[in-house]
Structure formats: structure tokens, C-alpha cells
Amino acid sequence: MVLSISNVSKTLPNSGLGRPILDQVSLQLSAGQSLALTGESGSGKSTLLHLVGALDGFDSGEIHLDGIPLSGLQEAARAALRRLKVSIVFQQFNIIPSLDVAANIALHAKLAGRYDASLQAHLADRLGLSALLSRYPEQLSGGQQQRVAIARALALRPKLLLADEPTGNLDEDSSDAVLALMLELVQESDSALFLVTHSPRIAAKLDRQLHLSGGKLR
Amino acid sequence: MMRAAFHTLLSYWSRHRFQLFALVAGLALATTLWSAVQAINGQARQSYAQAQDFLQQLDGTSLVSPGGSLHLSDYVTLKRQGWKLTPVLEGQYRNAGQSIDLIGIDVLTSPQVARLFPAESLGGDSDFLRGILHEPGGIVLHPETEKLLPSVLKEMQIFRSEAVPLGLAVADISLVSRLLQRPDDLSRLILLGDTGPGAMPSADSGADMRPPDTRALASLPAHIKLAPGGTARMNPGTLTESFHLNLTAFGFLSFIVGLFIVQGTIGLAMEQRRGLLRTLRCLGLPFAQMILILVVEITLIAVASAFIGLILGYFLAASLLPGVAATLSGLYGAEVSGALSLQPAWILSGLAMTLAGASLASAHAFYTLWKLPILQAPSTQARGQRLLQSYTAWAAAGIGLSLGGVLALALVEGLIGGFMFLGGVMLGAALLLPYVLWSLLGMAQARTRAPLMQWLWADARAQLPGLSLALMALMLALATNIGVGTMVSSFRLTFVDWLDQRLAADLYVTTLDDAQGAEVQAWLSQQGLTVLPIRSKEMQHSTGQLKIYGLRDDELYRNNWPMISARPEAWDLLVQGRGVLVSEQLARRADLQLGAHIDLPAGWPSEILGIYADYGNPHGQAMVSLPQLLKNAPDVDNLRFALRLDPTQVKQVINMLQERFEIPRENITQKDLAKARSMAVFDQTFLITDALKLLTLAVASFAIFTSLATLWNQRLPQLAPVWAMGVRRRSLALIDILRSLLMAGLTALLALPLGLLLSWALLVVINTAAFGWRLPVYLFPMNWLALVLLALLAAGLAALLPAWRLFRISPSELLKVFSSER
Structure with a gap:
């Protein structure tokens, strides 16, 4: 099991909700599987993604990532987990403006010490970035920046790929192609994909779909 | 990783x-x-x-005559009594407008010679002793001093040694006594033995030596006293x-x-x-x-x-x-x-x-x-928001620091208290600045109705967090410029007045020797000219070196002397030999008030009749009547005198003095020339201050430039919406420059009172503690205006590049603000 979430609850201070944003949430995700999480804005989708990515703590319950329990982990151990096992594609891309496309794609893999030039070339090719490798983020369109963020995440060959609206800035054809690539690489590397999206069309392409509402998974 | x-x-x-x-x-x-x-x-x-x-070697435990010189016969008598001594004669040699301090030692008996001038320091010159002792005599000096050497001394054999302090020359005492025309004088006698009469000479004479026993001291003549080593000179x-x-x-x-x-x-x-x-x-x-x-x-x-x-x-x-x-x-x-x-x-x-x-x-x-x-x-705004929240805390800290400075001024005396005051008030004011600017801009915004002006004030406030450090730097630099500038200009104005008073005579003459001095004065008097001798006696006082001048009663002095405070009948009493005038620094050092008595050797008048300004002189100075000077020090030089002339006579008198007495032209100084020389020294003195204050201002201007230039990227999200609403880029660029000018102008206005406070502290507190004289504070509004304009110019120039970029920016760059592509 790559990901196991058991009865996790989380309350956001000053959220004004009057209840936990996540309330006794549980789910499992195996290697090679993909899961789409949908929900209204503010339903807690991104919060759950941050908890799974060891970016934030939770109030109760437990999350196991590749068999490692996240509760009680020190910052250094959480950092190591993020570095080695998880890749995140953020809604705002979070690519480094001062690095060119090639360095941005390689960054996470290099931090983890498992950079693979041929994989990088393959990803760049598949995502249509080969001609843009020496460009800087400010010279790219929003869609191109999003593809760079996806390539950086996939270049790590993570155990778990987390994606927050990864195709939000892409047209329908590009979005389908990128999603197909993500699913293909997840299958190839025996990892798992946890994807947050608003789009039922995108969600339908993944193995499983869950909807988050009122802090509960349905 | x-x-x-x-x-x-x-x-x-x-x-x-x-x-x-x-x-x-x-x-x-x-x-x-x-x-x-x-x-x-x-x-x-x-x-x-x-x-x-170097000087400590020559400043061992000595026998001295307080308030005067030792006579050669004293040395002979003491030697006969069995004292082991080596003589030293010190004095200033003047010739043709040049001067140098001379120290004469007995190179044969002084054990310090080998330590003062090790062979290698003289370039291994084996002929040192022969050169020093044989005609025309030799002098040892620092290589850099050689260029200051009066031309007459260049005929001597010169030995260069890095060991000798700058501005000083050392020679055998026989040569020095001849050059100083003091054949029978000795400044002091350094003890060579470690007890007194009958002791064996020691090569280790000096400050660490044990003093002679009381019996030996009791046998000394009344005018000779023992002076412990290391006290003859003040530490520079x-x-x-x-x-x-x-x-x-x-x-x-x-x-x-x-x-x-x-x-x-x-x-x-x-x-x-x-x-x-x-x-x-x-x-x-x-x-x-x-x-x-x-x-x-x-x-x-x-x-x-x-x-x-x-x-x-x-x-x-x-x-x-x-x-x-x-x-x-x-x-x-x-x-x-x-x-x-x-x-x-x-x-x-x-x-x-x-x-x-x-x-x-x-x-x-x-x-x-x-x-x-x-x-x-x-969030690029987060830092700004946090800073804004901190302004109140900064202001509170600023007020605390300022109050601490004021408290230090009241409680801690002297320079340290003065600098603590300055540090506290300057830093305190800098910390207050953002809060004051924030409030001023807020008030202006509240009073404005035009939307673009409202935006201008609001935008100026929004820019304050990024600019506040640079503006604080600008305020400190401007205040320093105003403060130091006011100090220097006040000093200059006072100094010019003082020079006019002190250099009231039209011509100053230095004769070649005492005999010629007497001859020239007699002849000039016969010509119906007023001759005012400049004669003085140098002595050691408890406050340091002291020079006492003898004044001839003359309306020139009565009308012009730069008195700070004096008894109403001061001049009459002085002429009657019933008192003394002292310089301000001597009065401060010895804590002397009008009517108090200064500790001078017996015979000298001592009651303080007046205190006068003597700027620029590191040593103490006093004035008695000429007869009093001659009564107490009959052997003082009679080389220099001032002449009161009709301006039309000056050229003629100079010619006559040169032709009749063959006095070199450089020994005759006109008032204007002397003033020009003094002003040149004054201006040179403040060269470094001027350089540093301008550099500080340049650094502060650079701080504004770097702040504006680096804040450029953060400015676009604030400017793009205004542009989108129809304000042209050119207008935005002009507003950007105007805003920088506004901030710099407000800062300069706030720096003005701070600078004046700084100048007051420098003139009244720091100068008095450091130099011993207090100067009046003069105000120079035109200088301040020039500084404010300079600050505006610097701010305008600093804003020029960002404004130019704004003027030239493409619409697509501005549009990125509204997309997610930034």
C-alpha cells in the first residue's frame, strides 16, 4: 500500500467553518493506482493533499506513506520523505524563476540524488518541452510552465505523485495528453497518483473517484 | 542534494x-x-x-628647573657634587618662515644613543659619531622630515632614521645650543645613576629608575627639582x-x-x-x-x-x-x-x-x-505590512533612545557623554522617521479630494516600507552634513573674526638674532613707527606646555584682543603688572575663572584678569605686561615684533628693512599673507571632514537608488491597474519621480532640526570637551537650502532609471499583472 489514510481529522484555525475541514477521512491507494479527488472550492481537497505530502500536520488519525506513519515525524524526516517519495504538482506550478527549464525539471531528482538524464529527455519530449529547455519561466506561457512542473514531478519517479489541478491551464487536447502521460508513467514506475480536480471529465479518466464534501469523503 | x-x-x-x-x-x-x-x-x-x-628614551627621571631652564653652571655644580647626569636641550628652531623641533643630547655621555640610533636604522653608517661631532655637525631625522627642514640646516650632515619621530631632529647638544642661540641653557638633566651623588653610572637610566634618596634631593639647589620620567611631555x-x-x-x-x-x-x-x-x-x-x-x-x-x-x-x-x-x-x-x-x-x-x-x-x-x-x-506585500505594523514599535524605541541620549548628556561628562547623546538622538530620530512620514502622508491623503492625488499619497505610503531604510540613511547623512557643515562654517566665521583681531598689526618681522632685533626696533621707533615686540617664555605647567607672552600697552591690543570675558579694568591692571590674561583652553584645563589665580612660578603675576579666544592652539597660552615678562625672564628672545603702519607705508618699510638690515623677505610677513596661510591651514584641517560628509551623502543617495531600482518589480502590480484605468505611462513615470522627490524633500525637512541639534552638540559639547574652546553657533540657511536641493537632486536622479523603465515598458508587461503569468 503506497498511501493509507485512517480517520484523519484537521481543523483550520480561523476558517469560520465551525467544523473540521477534514472529518474522520480514510482511504487507501495502492501502487499503480490512480485516484481523483473532487469537491467544491474550500471543501478541503488541497488541505488533504498537503497532509498526504507531509507539508502540514493533522489533528488526529494517521497517514502511512509507503508504510511510514507521518504523525510524530520531525521536520528533517518529513523533508526526507518529501524529497525521496513524493512529488507534488502545485496549482501555482512553483517552478523556480531563476532556473531554466532543464534545470527546473532536474531539480527534484537531483535533490533526491537520482537524476536520470535520459528520463528527463524522454519527459521533455513527451511533454513538448524539448525546444524550450534553455528558456526561463518568464519566457513561457502558463500552460508551458504547468508542463514543466509536471515534468519535474515525474522525473523523480516518486512513490506517490500528488497533483493539485495539474491541467487547469491546459486546453482539452493538451490536458488529455498530459494526463495520459502521467498515468502511463505511474503505471511504468509502479507508483500511485493522487489528483485533485474540479473537472468530472478528468476525474473520470482515473481508476477511482472520491468526492469531498462537508469534511467527509463520499 | x-x-x-x-x-x-x-x-x-x-x-x-x-x-x-x-x-x-x-x-x-x-x-x-x-x-x-x-x-x-x-x-x-x-x-x-x-x-x-623614542621620546620615552629621552624622558627618564631628570632634574629640571620648573618654570625655566637650567643653567650650564647648574650642570657643572651638580657634576662636581657627584651626580651622574647627561644634559638635554630642547627648543624650536625657526628660520625663514620654517621651523623644526630640535633635541640636543650629549652623544658621548648619553647611554640612549645606541638604543635610539641602532646602526641599522642609520643605514649602517659607521661614520655616525664623527659626522655628528665634527663641523659643520650632523643631525638625525626621519626621512619624511627632511623636506620640512629649514634650508640653513641642510648644510649639516643629515642622518636619516625611521626611529626619530616626524617633525623632530636630534643632534649633539653643542650644535643645538648654537642653533637655538642658547649657549648656557639646558632643558633638563637625565639621571644616569640610580641614587644620586656618588652612585655608579648605569646604562639603564630611564623612567623605570629608582629616585635618589631624600638626602641627595635635599642637597639640590632650591630652583632645581626632581621630575619623574614620562611626565615631561603630554602623550600625543x-x-x-x-x-x-x-x-x-x-x-x-x-x-x-x-x-x-x-x-x-x-x-x-x-x-x-x-x-x-x-x-x-x-x-x-x-x-x-x-x-x-x-x-x-x-x-x-x-x-x-x-x-x-x-x-x-x-x-x-x-x-x-x-x-x-x-x-x-x-x-x-x-x-x-x-x-x-x-x-x-x-x-x-x-x-x-x-x-x-x-x-x-x-x-x-x-x-x-x-x-x-x-x-x-x-507575498511581496507581507514584508511591507509587517514593517508598517512595526513603525509604532520603532518610534517608541526611537523616543527611548533619544531620551537615553539626553540622559547620558546630563549624567556622563566630556566626550563620551557628548557622543552618547549624539548616537542616541541620531539613531532615535532615524527610527522615528518612518512613523512620522507615514503619519504625514496619511494626513495629506485625508485632505486630498482629487482621485489621482489620493492615489499618489496612498501609493507613497505603500512604497514607504521598501524605502524607509534608505530614507533613514538619507536623513542621517543630511543631518550629519547640516550639523558638521554648520560646525565647520561657524568655526570658520569665528576663526576669521579671531584672525582679524589677533593679526591686527600690518607687518610681522623676524630678525636674524637678538642684537639685530634691538637694532631694528630702535631704528623703526626713530622713524615714528609703532613697534610691538612679540616676546614669550615657554614653560611646563601642570596642564601641559604653556607659553607666556609679554604685551606692550597699545590701543591695537586694547581695541582688538579677542576677549571672551574680562574684568572692566583688565587692560589697566595688566599694564600695571597686577594680573594675567589666559587663553580659553588654559582656563578650561586648569578650571580658572576671572579673579582666580593661576599657579605660576614665584614672581609672575597670577590673578586672572581676562580670558581670550585662542583657536587652533593645542597648548596653553597666557599674557602678562612686557615689563613683567622681562622681569621674570630677562633672557627671552627679542627676534619678533609687529608693526602698526598706514597701509600705504607697508611696501616702503619692507624695502627699507631688506636693504638696511638684509632681513630675508621670508622673515617679513604681511597681515594678509599670514591670514591667508592660517586660513589655508584651517581649510586643510577640515578637508577630511568635508570628504567624509559628502561620501556619506553619496552612500545614502545610492541607497535610495538601489531601493527604487530593486523595488521595481513590486511596483508593477500597483501601477498596472492605474494604467488600465487610463493614466498614461508618461504620467505614471512623472508621478514616480514626483513621489521620490516628495519623500526626499520631507526627509530633508525633518533632517534640518536634527542637523541643527547635531551642530549644537558638536560646537558646544564635543568641541569644548575635545579642544578646550567653545564656539558660537551661526546659522547658514543658504547652505541648508543647497543641501535640500542636493537631496532632491539625488532622489530625482535615483528615481530617473525606474521612471524611464516605466515610461518605456510595453503594455504586454503591464498586462501580465492581470494574468497568472507573473
Whole structure:
């Protein structure tokens, strides 16, 4: 099991909700599987993604990532987990403006010490970035920046790929192609994909779909 | 992992080269000004230490005649009584407008000769003794002193030694007594034995020697006393400490101004990299390693900047040092080498100061980073908002510091209290500035109805967080310029008045010897001219060196003498020989008031009749009537005198003196020439002050420029919406310049009262404690206006580049603000 979430609850201070944003949430995700999480804005989708990515703590319950329990982990151990096992594609891309496309794609893999030039070339090719490798983020369109963020995440060959609206800035054809690539690489590397999206069309392409509402998974 | 992370963090600078330049330039400038001042101080202290070491050798336990000289017969008598002594004669040799201090020692009996002039210091010259003793005689001096040597002395055999202090020449006592025309005088007799009469001579005479026993002392003639070693001269270090303290304060101020640039730049870099840092942490870079990389990064930048600063500082110091040497010589009589030597301690201290400054400047940024939650969205406004919240706290700290400064002035005496006051008030005012500006801009905004003007005021307030450090630096620099400028100009005005009073006579003549002096005076009197002799006696007083002049009663003195306070009948009493006039610095040093008595040797009048200004003189001075001087010191030189003439007669009298008495032209000085020379010395004195205040202002202007230029990216989200609503780019660019002028103008206006307070503290507190004289404060509104205009010009120039970029920016760049592509 790559990901196991058991009865996790989380309350956001000053959220004004009057209840936990996540309330006794549980789910499992195996290697090679993909899961789409949908929900209204503010339903807690991104919060759950941050908890799974060891970016934030939770109030109760437990999350196991590749068999490692996240509760009680020190910052250094959480950092190591993020570095080695998880890749995140953020809604705002979070690519480094001062690095060119090639360095941005390689960054996470290099931090983890498992950079693979041929994989990088393959990803760049598949995502249509080969001609843009020496460009800087400010010279790219929003869609191109999003593809760079996806390539950086996939270049790590993570155990778990987390994606927050990864195709939000892409047209329908590009979005389908990128999603197909993500699913293909997840299958190839025996990892798992946890994807947050608003789009039922995108969600339908993944193995499983869950909807988050009122802090509960349905 | 570290390598990739390091490369990623460093890559920021490759895309923000101007910010890197601003950071390096800020640190380098701070180091330059600080290290230049330290190099100058270090060089001066090295010169003092060398001089002190040398003079201590000649300042052993001695027999002296307080208030006068020893006679040669005293030496003979004491030798016959069995005292082991070696004589010393000191004096100033003047010739043709040049002068040099001479020390005469008996090279045959003085055991110090071998230590003072080791063979290698004289270039291994084996003919030293022969050259010193044989005609025409030899003198030993520092190589740099040779150019100051009166031409007559150049006929002597010159021995150059780095061991001899600057401005001093050492020779055999026979030659010195001949040159000084004091064949029977001795300044002191250094004890060679360790008891008194009958003791064996020792090569280790000096300050560490045991004094003679009381029986031996009792046998001394009444006019001879024992003087312990190390007291005959004042340490030049203590005399000049205030000057160096002033320079250090200036250097420190410049350093702080430089650090403002650094803190602003580091803060901005950290702010702009917040997204990058967050991403790196999301990608698994441990926080501790990220901090380590940032520390390494800032250390590397600081070290590189420090070396640039040290190189620039060395050249700056080398260019300023000759001026400083002239100041120290002219104002304090302390000679300092004009050539700068490189000292390892200076390099290390400059490096340490830069690293400490960089740490201090980046501490806040690191603290902010430490407190930064990993998931907080990057916000370029966050820093500004936090700063705004801090303004009230800053203002409170500023008020506290100012009150602390005032308290220090009241409780701590002297220079330290003065500098604590200045430091407290200056820093306090700087901390208050953002709050005051924020409030002023807010008030203006509240009173404005036109929408664009409202936006202008609001935008100026929004820009304040990014500019506040630079504006604080500008205020400190402007206040320093106003304060120091007012001090120097007040001093200059007072000095010019004082010169007019002191140099009231039309012509000053120095004859070749006493006989000629008497002859010339008699002849001039026969011509119906008023001759005013300038005769003086030098002696040691409990406050240091003291020169007593004898005045002939003349309306020139009565009408012009620069009295600060005097009894109504002071001149009459002086002429009657019933009192003495003292200089302000002597009065302050000895704590003398009108009517009090000064401790002079028996026979001299002692009641204080008046206190007069004597600016620029490091030593004490007093005036008695000429008959009183001649009664107490009948053998004083009769070489110099002043002449009161009709201006039309001046040329004719000069010609007559030259033709009839063959007095060299350089021995005859016209009033205007003497004044011009004095003013030249004065102006030279404040050359370094002028240079440092302009440099500080330049650094502050640079701080505004770097702030505006680095804030450029943050400005677009504020400007683009206004542009989209129909305000042209040209208008926006002009408004941008106007805003900078507004901020700089407000800052300059606020700097004015601070500068005046600074000038008051410098003139009334610091100067009085440091020099011993108090100066009146004059106001120079035109100078302030010029400074305000200069500040506006600097701010305008600083705003020009960002405004030009705004004027030229393409609409697509502005449109990016509204998309997610930025």
C-alpha cells in the first residue's frame, strides 16, 4: 500500500467553518493506482493533499506513506520523505524563476540524488518541452510552465505523485495528453497518483473517484 | 542534494544582477568608509607609538628647573657634587618662515644613543659619531622630515632614521645650543645613576629608575627639582584622541548607512525568494540545510565585498591621509606619517566588521525565514505590512533612545557623554522617521479630494516600507552634513573674526638674532613707527606646555584682543603688572575663572584678569605686561615684533628693512599673507571632514537608488491597474519621480532640526570637551537650502532609471499583472 489514510481529522484555525475541514477521512491507494479527488472550492481537497505530502500536520488519525506513519515525524524526516517519495504538482506550478527549464525539471531528482538524464529527455519530449529547455519561466506561457512542473514531478519517479489541478491551464487536447502521460508513467514506475480536480471529465479518466464534501469523503 | 540546492539558490542572483550589485556595493561601501577611517587612525596611532617610544628614551627621571631652564653652571655644580647626569636641550628652531623641533643630547655621555640610533636604522653608517661631532655637525631625522627642514640646516650632515619621530631632529647638544642661540641653557638633566651623588653610572637610566634618596634631593639647589620620567611631555595620543574619536564616529555612521542598503537588499532578496525557498522545502530540502546554504551564500558575498571595500578603503585612506597628517600637525602639533602602511590587523578587522555587519543586516531576514510557515503563499506585500505594523514599535524605541541620549548628556561628562547623546538622538530620530512620514502622508491623503492625488499619497505610503531604510540613511547623512557643515562654517566665521583681531598689526618681522632685533626696533621707533615686540617664555605647567607672552600697552591690543570675558579694568591692571590674561583652553584645563589665580612660578603675576579666544592652539597660552615678562625672564628672545603702519607705508618699510638690515623677505610677513596661510591651514584641517560628509551623502543617495531600482518589480502590480484605468505611462513615470522627490524633500525637512541639534552638540559639547574652546553657533540657511536641493537632486536622479523603465515598458508587461503569468 503506497498511501493509507485512517480517520484523519484537521481543523483550520480561523476558517469560520465551525467544523473540521477534514472529518474522520480514510482511504487507501495502492501502487499503480490512480485516484481523483473532487469537491467544491474550500471543501478541503488541497488541505488533504498537503497532509498526504507531509507539508502540514493533522489533528488526529494517521497517514502511512509507503508504510511510514507521518504523525510524530520531525521536520528533517518529513523533508526526507518529501524529497525521496513524493512529488507534488502545485496549482501555482512553483517552478523556480531563476532556473531554466532543464534545470527546473532536474531539480527534484537531483535533490533526491537520482537524476536520470535520459528520463528527463524522454519527459521533455513527451511533454513538448524539448525546444524550450534553455528558456526561463518568464519566457513561457502558463500552460508551458504547468508542463514543466509536471515534468519535474515525474522525473523523480516518486512513490506517490500528488497533483493539485495539474491541467487547469491546459486546453482539452493538451490536458488529455498530459494526463495520459502521467498515468502511463505511474503505471511504468509502479507508483500511485493522487489528483485533485474540479473537472468530472478528468476525474473520470482515473481508476477511482472520491468526492469531498462537508469534511467527509463520499 | 546540497549542490543542487546551492545552485538553485545562487541562480537567483544571476537573474537579479542589479540586486547582487546593490548588495555587494552596499557592503563594499560600508567597508570602504569604515576601513579608510580605521587605516587613518591606525597609521596615526602607529606614528604616536613610535614617537612615544623614542621620546620615552629621552624622558627618564631628570632634574629640571620648573618654570625655566637650567643653567650650564647648574650642570657643572651638580657634576662636581657627584651626580651622574647627561644634559638635554630642547627648543624650536625657526628660520625663514620654517621651523623644526630640535633635541640636543650629549652623544658621548648619553647611554640612549645606541638604543635610539641602532646602526641599522642609520643605514649602517659607521661614520655616525664623527659626522655628528665634527663641523659643520650632523643631525638625525626621519626621512619624511627632511623636506620640512629649514634650508640653513641642510648644510649639516643629515642622518636619516625611521626611529626619530616626524617633525623632530636630534643632534649633539653643542650644535643645538648654537642653533637655538642658547649657549648656557639646558632643558633638563637625565639621571644616569640610580641614587644620586656618588652612585655608579648605569646604562639603564630611564623612567623605570629608582629616585635618589631624600638626602641627595635635599642637597639640590632650591630652583632645581626632581621630575619623574614620562611626565615631561603630554602623550600625543591623549591630545588627539578626540580627533580620532570624531573620525571613528563618522566612519561608523557611514558604515551604518551602508548597512541600511545591505539590510534593505537582503530583506528584499529574501522576500522575493520566499516562493523559491518554499518550493525547495516542498521538494524535501531540510530547513537547517537551507539556512546553512543561505549563511554560506551571504558569507561568500560578504567576504568578496569586504575585499573590494578594503582595496577601495586603502586608496581612500591613502588619498585622505596627507590632509589628516596636516590637520594633526596644525591643530595638535602631533606629527603623523603621510604615507600609509598596510597592516594585517587592519585587513582582519575590516573583514570581521563586514562579516559582523552582514550578519546583523541579514539577522532579521533569517528570523523572518525561520518563522515562515511552509505553506504560506509568497507575498511581496507581507514584508511591507509587517514593517508598517512595526513603525509604532520603532518610534517608541526611537523616543527611548533619544531620551537615553539626553540622559547620558546630563549624567556622563566630556566626550563620551557628548557622543552618547549624539548616537542616541541620531539613531532615535532615524527610527522615528518612518512613523512620522507615514503619519504625514496619511494626513495629506485625508485632505486630498482629487482621485489621482489620493492615489499618489496612498501609493507613497505603500512604497514607504521598501524605502524607509534608505530614507533613514538619507536623513542621517543630511543631518550629519547640516550639523558638521554648520560646525565647520561657524568655526570658520569665528576663526576669521579671531584672525582679524589677533593679526591686527600690518607687518610681522623676524630678525636674524637678538642684537639685530634691538637694532631694528630702535631704528623703526626713530622713524615714528609703532613697534610691538612679540616676546614669550615657554614653560611646563601642570596642564601641559604653556607659553607666556609679554604685551606692550597699545590701543591695537586694547581695541582688538579677542576677549571672551574680562574684568572692566583688565587692560589697566595688566599694564600695571597686577594680573594675567589666559587663553580659553588654559582656563578650561586648569578650571580658572576671572579673579582666580593661576599657579605660576614665584614672581609672575597670577590673578586672572581676562580670558581670550585662542583657536587652533593645542597648548596653553597666557599674557602678562612686557615689563613683567622681562622681569621674570630677562633672557627671552627679542627676534619678533609687529608693526602698526598706514597701509600705504607697508611696501616702503619692507624695502627699507631688506636693504638696511638684509632681513630675508621670508622673515617679513604681511597681515594678509599670514591670514591667508592660517586660513589655508584651517581649510586643510577640515578637508577630511568635508570628504567624509559628502561620501556619506553619496552612500545614502545610492541607497535610495538601489531601493527604487530593486523595488521595481513590486511596483508593477500597483501601477498596472492605474494604467488600465487610463493614466498614461508618461504620467505614471512623472508621478514616480514626483513621489521620490516628495519623500526626499520631507526627509530633508525633518533632517534640518536634527542637523541643527547635531551642530549644537558638536560646537558646544564635543568641541569644548575635545579642544578646550567653545564656539558660537551661526546659522547658514543658504547652505541648508543647497543641501535640500542636493537631496532632491539625488532622489530625482535615483528615481530617473525606474521612471524611464516605466515610461518605456510595453503594455504586454503591464498586462501580465492581470494574468497568472507573473
